[in-house]
Amino acid sequence: MVAKEAAGRARPGRTPAPAGRRARPRQAEVARLAGVSQATVSLVLSGRDIATGRPISAETRAKVLDAAHSLGYVPDPAASRLAAARNNLLGVFSFTATFPTDVRHSYYPFLVGVEQEAAAQGYDLVLFTGSSTGGAGAGGAGALNRVRLADGCLFLGRHAPADELRRLVADDFPVVHVGRRDEPEGLAWVGADYVSASREVVTALAGLGHRRVLLVREDDDAPASTDRERGFLDGLVGSGLPAGPGAVFRTGDPGGDLTADRVRAWVAEGVTAFVAEETDTGAAWRALRAAVDAAGLDCPGQVSLALLGSPPADLADEPAPMGFDIPRPALGAEAVRLLAARIAGRPAEGTLVACAFRPGATAGPPPAP
Amino acid sequence: MVAKEAAGRARPGRTPAPAGRRARPRQAEVARLAGVSQATVSLVLSGRDIATGRPISAETRAKVLDAAHSLGYVPDPAASRLAAARNNLLGVFSFTATFPTDVRHSYYPFLVGVEQEAAAQGYDLVLFTGSSTGGAGAGGAGALNRVRLADGCLFLGRHAPADELRRLVADDFPVVHVGRRDEPEGLAWVGADYVSASREVVTALAGLGHRRVLLVREDDDAPASTDRERGFLDGLVGSGLPAGPGAVFRTGDPGGDLTADRVRAWVAEGVTAFVAEETDTGAAWRALRAAVDAAGLDCPGQVSLALLGSPPADLADEPAPMGFDIPRPALGAEAVRLLAARIAGRPAEGTLVACAFRPGATAGPPPAP
DNA sequence: CGCATTACCTAATGCGCATTAACAAGCAAT
DNA sequence: ATTGCTTGTTAATGCGCATTAGGTAATGCG
Structure with a gap:
């Protein structure tokens, strides 16, 4: 009961205006000072007069703008959102434990592109953090709900909760997922073209003369992994190389882990090149390097070794492996473009962005037999 | 005109309810299904019935909760904020160029503490990014305005714009600044006790036998710098050492930069220990190390060298310098506590938190003359 | 049995803004 | 003059929720 007294709002209740200086002015005050109606103020300040063909005389415009300026009017973003379903805010939600603002964080490069493009499109950014649990959940339906404060939201991460996402999509809330994703039908996403990029890497290895190539992947069926495997196998087939199930090794496969012995055995069988998938932890690549x-x-x-992606940040100073680079900033920017389209009511589907092949220094011709 | 059609809200206009499944249900729908009034739904869902001694029968409660659950009701955060000035969201705003590639992580440890404490207090976190310029600024008054979406806001960084902050404070919007700050009167803040910590470092150097110690600082009059200098000078005086203006060097001082020659000259004059201030870039410390x-x-x-703070992350593997560690997570947590107090209407002033002395490996007794 | 309590619930109102129907002029064309 | 059109402005309404001032039925008390 104490709490309600001095909340964020200057005058929560129906208390009449305070004696002295007014707190944050409303459009109504601006209107009074300018001698016009509140509606006119809204029209002028939102610039919607010209946009909607509802003209306002230059004189009135000036009066309103003057009044707003002299009162120091600033709009209430919550009210804007409530009334118009727009407040020019873009949400970003990532499903990692804490803030992705750490440079070492693998999502960071996305955010760089997101921010640039958002600014270019006239949006401000709001980051929602994934971990908090205490929140306002009256329905208990979930923490994702607060993204509704923004006009739309971007989602980052492999493990976005499908049901909550489905809910947002069903409500027609503008959502774009960064990373290919089939799950909730109708979800818009931007993803890297792992299939083509992986195929290209295999083709390059084949071009160097390798006849047996092995993919090391993690035991996780995210689209990002599946796509890489498909591209890998495509590449083998396209180069006329054997593409049986023996060409793929899953860490965690029955038969044990990726050990030096196992690598030696493969080499003895004729394998001359190894390819690892990239994940946020880089586990497959690390394991492969360690075993070799x-x-x-x-x-x-x-x-020869190749990595289907970019090496983790802590390995950045080692010689670059053959592989490809995911244009993360570009992906982020594209995601914002899609989201802006969704907000504007235009439909948007999945979009693939090409990766850049990286020759690297870890691949060469196979040794003479 | 296309834009308005399919905005974030399911049914923007006055269009009647769609034929098929309803979009996001409102309290009114829940009320209808439960056979009670919307007000009752609000009371039950917000839990305010018991809190305010406004009793609701167990039977009614159950009906409402069932209805809300079966409809999948989730509250609209914008509406909550508008009506009650509360939505259990805490803003965090930092004033570095938003996702700077080199600096960022210096704020990261704060955020760790902030997030933990926020969760503990039942708040969700919203990060506002600083750079965007395109935003909704009808009044042009500034990007800071959007923080009003949240119940209150934390500010990080040395260079928060004073006038915008003043405005928020004047409007009685709950704000807490991380870092000591005098500027807007009445602003609440949490800061590290740089004065005491710096004094302690100097005292330690004096205890080792150093008679002439020099402070290298940046040419920036943020309180964080000023406080360190004051503590430094206090320490000199307390140890009976000369504390004239010659004891402080500002990078950017007339007379040029911090060069090897200059360092040699100081040493020739009898300086045996150097102390650098810490800033977000670590420039002073880097320059000092390089020159030495x-x-x-x-x-x-x-x-002997000492750093008034923690070394930058990229120098983390070098031997730790003498100095002190700022308890950043603790500071962040304390800031959240203060902010929660402000939101609850309790007043809050500045709070100092002690730093931990770090002996380090860069200081020893001065060389025999 | 009348009146005051309590217990429980609802009608009404407003938060600040955007939007729309309606209205008031002004002016051209009939 | 009456109609029709364009331009400029406002009154009215609602977004979804929280809150306050009652209102009604059930109970206690003298």
Whole structure:
């Protein structure tokens, strides 16, 4: 009961205007000062007069603008959103434990592009953090709800909760997922073209002369993994190489982990190149590198390695592996463009963005037999 | 005109309810289904019935909750905020160019504490990004305005715009600044006690036997710099050492930059220990290290170095310098506590938090003359 | 049995803004 | 003059929710 007294709003209740200086002025005050109606103020300030062909005389415009300026009027974003379903705010929600604002964070490069494009489109950004649990959940339906404060929302991460997303999509709330995603029907997304990029890497290896290539992937059926595997197999087939189930190894497969012995065995069978998928942890790549090292194999010399993605930040100073780079900033920017389209009512479907091939220094011709 | 048609809201205009499944249900729908009034729904869902001693029968409560659940009701945060001036959202605004590539993580540790404490207090977090310029600014008054979406807001950074902050404070919007700050009268803040911590470092150096100590600081009059200088000078005086203006060097001072020659000159004059202030870029510390290195001076042996703060993350693997650690997560948590108090209407003033002295490995006794 | 309590619930109102129907002029054409 | 059209402005309404001032039925008390 104390709490209600001095909340964020200057005058919560029906208390009459205070004696001294007015608190934050409303459009009504501006209107009074300018000698016009509140509706006119709204029209002028939102610039909708010209946009909607509802003209306002230059004189009136000036009066209103003067009044607003002298009173220091600023709009209430909550009220705008309530009344018009627009407040020029774009939400960004990521499903990692904490803030993706850390530079080392793998989502960071996306945000760079997101922010640029958002600014270019006249939107401000609002980041919602994923971890908090305490929130306002009256219905308990979930923390995702607060994104409705914004005009639309971007989602980052492999593990966005499908049901909550489905709900937003069903309500026709503008949502764009960064990363390909089939799950909620009708969800818009932007994704990197892992299939083509992976195919290209395999083709390059084949071009160097490799006849047996092995993919090391994690045991996780996210689209990002599936797509890479498909591109990998496509590439094998396209180059006339054997593409049986033996060409793919899942860490966690029955038969144990990725060990030096296993690598030696493969090499003995004729495998001359290894390809690892990239994930947010980079586990597959690390495991592969470790095993090859432990087996005492020289990398560009005896075996070739490639990474279907970019190396993790902490390995940035090692020689760049063959592979491809995901244009993360571009993806972020494209996501914003899609979202803006959704907000404007235009439909939007999934969009693929091409990756850039990276020759790197970890691949060469196979050793002579 | 196309735009208005399919905005974020399911049914923007006065169009009657659609034929098929209803879009996002309102309290009114819940009320209808439960056979009670909308007001009762609000009371039950907000839990305010028991809180305010306004009793609701268990039977009615159950009916309402059932209805809300079966309809999948979720509250509209914008409407909550508008009606009650509360939505359990805490804003966080930082004033560095939003996603700067090199600096960012210096605020990261704060956010860790902020997030934890916010969750503990039942708040969700919303991050506002600083750079965007395109936003809704009808009044042009500024991007800070959107923080009003939240119940209150935390501000991070040395260079928060004073006038915009003043405005929020004047409007009695709950604001807490992380970092000591005098500027807008009545602004609540939490800060680290740089004065005491810096004094302690100087005292430690004096205790090792140093008689002439020099402070290297940036040419920036933020309170964080001023406080460190004051503590530094206090420490000199307290230890009976000379504390004239010659004891402080500002990078950017007339007379040029921090060079190896200059360092040699100081050493020739009898300076045996150097102290650098910490800033978000770590520029002073970097410059000092570089100059000492270039001068060919051995660090713990010929000169002692200390850093008034923590080393930047990219230097984390070097030996830790003498200095102090700012308890950033604790500061963040304390800031949230203050902000929650402000939101609840309790007044809140500035709060200082103590830093932890760090002996480090860059300081030893001065060389024998 | 009349009146004051309590217990429980609802009608009404407004938060600040955007939108729309309606209206008031002004002016051209009939 | 009457009609029709364009231009400029306003009254009225509602977004979804919280809150306050009652209102009604059930109970207690003298």
